[in-house]
Amino acid sequence: MTPFRLDGRVAVVTGASSGLGAHFAAVLARAGADVVVAARRSDMLAAVAAAVEAEGRRCLAVPTDVTDAAQCDALIDAAVDGLGGVHVLVNNAGTGYGGRSERDDPARAARLLEVNLLAAYQMAAAAGRAMIAAEAGGSIVTISSALALATTDVPQAAYSASKAGLLGMTRDLARQWARHGIRVNALAPGFFASEMTAPLLAHERGAASVHAATPLGRVGRLDELDGPLLLLASDAGSYITGSTLTVDGGMAMH
Numbered sequence: 001m002t003p004f005r006l007d008g009r010v011a012v013v014t015g016a017s018s019g020l021g022a023h024f025a026a027v028l029a030r031a032g033a034d035v036v037v038a039a040r041r042s043d044m045l046a047a048v049a050a051a052v053e054a055e056g057r058r059c060l061a062v063p064t065d066v067t068d069a070a071q072c073d074a075l076i077d078a079a080v081d082g083l084g085g086v087h088v089l090v091n092n093a094g095t096g097y098g099g100r101s102e103r104d105d106p107a108r109a110a111r112l113l114e115v116n117l118l119a120a121y122q123m124a125a126a127a128g129r130a131m132i133a134a135e136a137g138g139s140i141v142t143i144s145s146a147l148a149l150a151t152t153d154v155p156q157a158a159y160s161a162s163k164a165g166l167l168g169m170t171r172d173l174a175r176q177w178a179r180h181g182i183r184v185n186a187l188a189p190g191f192f193a194s195e196m197t198a199p200l201l202a203h204e205r206g207a208a209s210v211h212a213a214t215p216l217g218r219v220g221r222l223d224e225l226d227g228p229l230l231l232l233a234s235d236a237g238s239y240i241t242g243s244t245l246t247v248d249g250g251m252a253m254h
């Protein structure tokens with residue numbers, strides 16, 4: 001399993017205060033990485049940082065609103081100054097909502113696109129600058145969604161657009177930065193229990209529509225993302241760039 005190890009590397013995880021991001025921080029630490037965790041809720045970040053430190057790794061908790069480009073830069077600076085660099089970025093912060101588009105509020109859609117797409121671009125640019133300067137390569141893993149590639153009966157066009165946009169961003173950055181040894185890939189999860197999906201999955205019809213859209217017939221367990229994340233983050237994926245890895249029970253198969 002050595003190629004999947006991240007000993008001596010520093011990973012930055014955005015949206016690490018809850019859900020997938022909190023889980024990813026612990027997974028990366030178990031693989032040997034020191035971790036910088038970022039989100040707005042500092043009390044929850046502190047709990048995640050304690051979990052990382054319990055794995056014997058160093059952790060910095062950096063309260064960050066990723067929609068502010070200056071805070072994205074400050075987050076990467078904190079990783080470089082505090083832990084010696086940034087080798088992995090897990091671009092995970094995100095938000096979502098459902099509802100029919102003919103009744104959608106344009107300001108709400110714009111805010112979603114700002115968090116899910118523009119902020120992810122700002123974070124990737126900030127990490128890319130540091131990785132290029134360090135001349136040591138790196139890996140950027142952007143958390144897209146199976147909804148970039150497939151639909152369910154739950155209407156969420158703004159969310160799907162933001163997550164599809166991340167796939168275009170991933171491909172272009174992968175081509176731009178290949179010459180620097182920086183790999184850029186997307187992970188596209190199906191449905192997993194989190195704060196974001198709790199209202200949908202608690203609703204009988206919502207849960208039924210997710211199960212119906214998923215050939216494996218169930219939501220994913222968080223640990224089912226561990227191998228795919230580490231594949232893209234580590235040297236195990238050293239020849240993978242510009243790709244989208246679906247982890248979705250078959251939802252987006254084609």
Ligand SMILES: NC(=O)c1ccc[n+]([C@@H]2O[C@H](COP(=O)([O-])OP(=O)(O)OC[C@H]3O[C@@H](n4cnc5c(N)ncnc54)[C@H](OP(=O)(O)O)[C@@H]3O)[C@@H](O)[C@H]2O)c1
Binds near residue numbers: 016038096189190196
């Ligand atoms: N759960 C799923 O089924 C699923 C499936 C596919 C993709 N995803 C994606 O996975 C990612 C994580 O979602 P989740 O399901 O784990 O939901 P979650 O528990 O609601 O986590 C969202 C995270 O994003 C952070 N965040 C939101 N806005 C932010 C901002 N402006 N600045 C910094 N951090 C911000 C939140 O932290 P603060 O509120 O503390 O800032 C939180 O840590 C998202 O990109 C989501 O689209 C999830």
